[in-house]
Amino acid sequence: MPDPKVEPVILNIGPQHPSTHGVFRLRVTFDGETVVDVEPIMGYLHRGSEKLAEGRTYVQIVTLTDRMDYTASMSNNLAYVSSVEKLAGIAVPERAQYIRVISAELQRIASHLMATGFLLNDLGALATPLMYCFRERERILDLFEMLCGARITLSYMRPGGVLQDAPPEFWPALNTFIQDLPGYLDEIENMISDNEIVLTRTRGVGLLTDAQAINGSITGPMLRASGVQWDLRKAHPYEIYDRLDFDIPIGALGDTFDRYMVRYTEMRESVKIIEQCIRDIPEGPIRTATPFFIRPPVGEAYASVESPKGELGFYLVSDGGISPYRCHVRAPSFINITTLRDMLIGWKMSDLIIIFGSIDIVLGEVDR
Amino acid sequence: MTRRLLGSEVASRINESVPGAVIDSNQTDVRITPASILDVANFLNQDDTLDFSFLTSVTAVDYIESFELVYRLLSMRNNHSVIIKSRCYGRDELAVPSVVSIWQGADFQEREIWDLMGIRFDGHPNLKRILLWEGFPGHPLRKDYLGQDEGLHRPEDIDA
Amino acid sequence: MDLFQNGLLNFQNVYSIFDWLLPDALDWLAFTLAGGLIALVVINVMVMGTGLYTWFERRVIGRMQARLGPNRWGPYGLLQPIADVLKLMVKEDTVPALADRLVFNIAPVILLVPALLVVAVIPFGTDGTGPSLGNLNIGVLFIIGVTSVNTIAVLAGGWASRNKYAMLGAMRGVAMLVSYEVPMALGLIGVVLIANSLSLFEVVRAQSVPFLLVQPLGFFVFIASASAEMSRTPFDQIEAESELGAGYHTEYSGMKFAIFQLAEFMAPLVTSIMTTVLFLGGTNGWGPIPGQIWFLAKVFLIMFTLLWVRATWPRLRIDQIMGFAWKGLFAMALINIFAVAIEVMLLQDQKTGALTSSDLWLMSVINWGVAIVTIVAMVKLFARKQWERPVPTPSPLANMYAEAD
């Protein structure tokens, strides 16, 4: 009997799909349920931010950076603004640095809550952990609304400091949030971390060894989950991170469960950081006076920050004018999916969804 | 802190193993000829005292008469970094050897530079446009790219 | 006091009314009319019950997820199911261009009919009477036969909509539903052994001690495979929202989708009714409360646990589900049958073959021991080493504290 003609199924896990975290397309070749070949296709959300940036002044680009990684716009602002300060040589007052670190760490908690919630949602837990995570994230967005009037696209930081000091009712609200959060985090963790179904579904799935991660320029929780202890806040401390003591969690095997666990423990570290910042934030000005149209001297500068997704860097080249000659963004989400193809091949369709979910990319940053 | 190695210090090391690659080097970065990118990258990656095992980013900047490629390298074990630059002159049919064989992380970034800047990378496994669709005319991030920038709004839209 | 002892809806009473009305020659017409009336009542009760169940499920899962659940339409959101049905009626009923039209249209009906059929043999009345259509003396066999029809519906729905996601859902559905028929049937053999007959009325009568206590392993096997039959978490790989969009009914909209949803939400209702009859002693209950109230309370209890599980646990992967069926449930069912068979053989008094409740209590003690031992042995046997969490050690490739030498 001639062997039956078996054809692999080519399936478009297309730009419109419940768990691609935005408009990302995976052209997957299946043999039954197992993945044979994967080709990521992106660019559906490409707005040409780098070309737009060349036509705008240095402060107007701050509103552009919010829209890149729309789940962590505070870290985007921080990265861009520190790059401009390095370029134009602007000093930042103490109090502004403390407020920047507090808001960046709050943004990290919000982004990690979102990542954990959606990973559990992809696992099929019918949005219950997602709702608990979003309930906490709502409280962080309310804090941001107190700081800068917006919840998602904040554009709160300016070259030279922070736009506006925190209102008096911000500090008690922040204190209650910091006191409550560990309790709710334990609750969510109890629900997930020793759940046998979660363990069987995520343990040992989507492995990434430390050599592969380094060679693939992976940064952020994904790199730390593979055992590589590398975090810009410790390796290349910016703002006031060198004064704070917190430790960097790492994973053991580099599988989906470790990526989830690293993000989880990082949230607890962020709470510790915020507590220290609240304790010793000094009084004083929050912004050094900079003209509306900054004209930095001719030259270039690269500043990078540990955003929730990884190392987010801005490379600014200035020709002395009021807008940058070239503004390149080193986007962590864009580079973290380089090894996606090697991580997916051989796994089943359900694993493909969780491995991709555990990388935690945001399409605004991938396509810029 | 991540220590930035002095350009001259790295340049001398490169000259020993890949003669003639270095054009000049200043305080922050090392400038090398486009043809020698692959050999220099190989050396920097293999050498065990420098050990640049991590490629932070690959960027291209359009300086009208020439394109400058900026490789930002980092050694995680000894926590130091270096910037390697190389200029290729001319506007069209620019080709530069690809470093994907050494650092897999450069794969998407080089495709993005080809897609938006128009610099071809020889030896890249599948050099295709990554952000724009295949039939897109021209490379938008070039300074001389004048897109069909009709206003964001056509007049007839306004009275809709 | 019992509402249905010889109340209105017993088949004999209804048939005798019609027989008195019509001339003797037309007794066949009286028979069909009586059957038709009872069927009408039962189907309406089930459909309204499903509507109520959807409201109950969305409210309870809402509360579990720290939100309110439907409260806009009608008192406490009670009109929400009606609002859903009206919305789906008004919605356009699209059929994919390449769809296999005939199969596409029949699939929802095939799924709905078995769920309704099962209710026909359920003994609602206490000790043997009740509105059900017939005192079928092979009730358990009928249930097993009818509930396996939904595999065809899933395959028909998935295949006919010519959509790769639906096809994947259908293939998974067929594999899972067929392989969970076996443990479901084996789980019931323990019940039949003790009740010494296949008729559901006998099963209810034999349950002086609820079979849940008597054979916990059989109950666990039945509940697990029943929740897999209706593809509820943790086995809902058929319409896994995160992977396949909506599984086999991705391409359905409008009234066809409404029927699919009706069947899908009727399944937990029917399963909890089956479980109450088979394992919790349908209408037996002490105290002045009538049997039916006990029946509804037990159905409510089972429904709530199914909801509770659906709101909390994630999904298993399709090959893990299959492994669990054949390696886990199949073995447990066999052990359960083996244990119950020995106990029945020893404890049964020879002539009448009846088991007194003291025998049942003795059996339950033994069976609980057997259940715990089997589960611990199963976990030891199959627990992969993934479950421990090794202590992470920083890899030598990176040292972020390395200062300038």
Add this chain to the structure above:
Amino acid sequence: MYGLGLAKGLTITMKNMLKPGRMFTLHQYPDRKIGLIGLAKMAGTNPITYALKQPKKAIRAMLSLESVPDSMPQHSRFRGEEFSWYEERCTGCASCAKYCPLGIIRIVTHPSEKAVDEGDKYVLDVFDIDMGRCMFCGLCVEACPYDALHMGSGFEEGKYSRRDLVIDKQHLNDAPKRPSTWFRPQLEGQGFDPKSEEVMDWTKAGRHEKPSIEEQQDRWTQR
């Protein structure tokens, strides 16, 4: 092991179900269903007297058919939609138009006959903001040297066609002036709450003293 993790998960969902107080970030907008106790508390009496006084409302409340308008809690710094613009303070210098990243503010002025020392240099003919394309980043409010333009505090300005979204001078003038305190610390100092009914007069809306020439130069050019 042995399904204990699964059981722990179940207890957490049950705990959340039994504790309604945990829905603290939940706001029912635009109206909130209210029960008999809530209605009685709003009316200030205890439930029984309230039920006797208004039986019809009480029964409806018990059946949860009663609902009360509810608004989203907002901080006074909320960057809302309806811009508050004071024509008396605006001199037509168009710094806001220059500073807007999207360039959607259109200003047309002509020099007025009055002399400079009488304080009137330009007469504004057109001042419209295309709210259809505005992203409410607030840079225009930051750039205004005379605190004439303030962010609004509402978000219910939806219209049916893009043309109506372009708000013109007339619309800006007669809109009620409830400016948000975003980038206006002096409003925060006065404890002004944009959600309340009171309207902000143009004299109190900004810093009284005109920004000095140095400060303006410092803002716009590198001295």
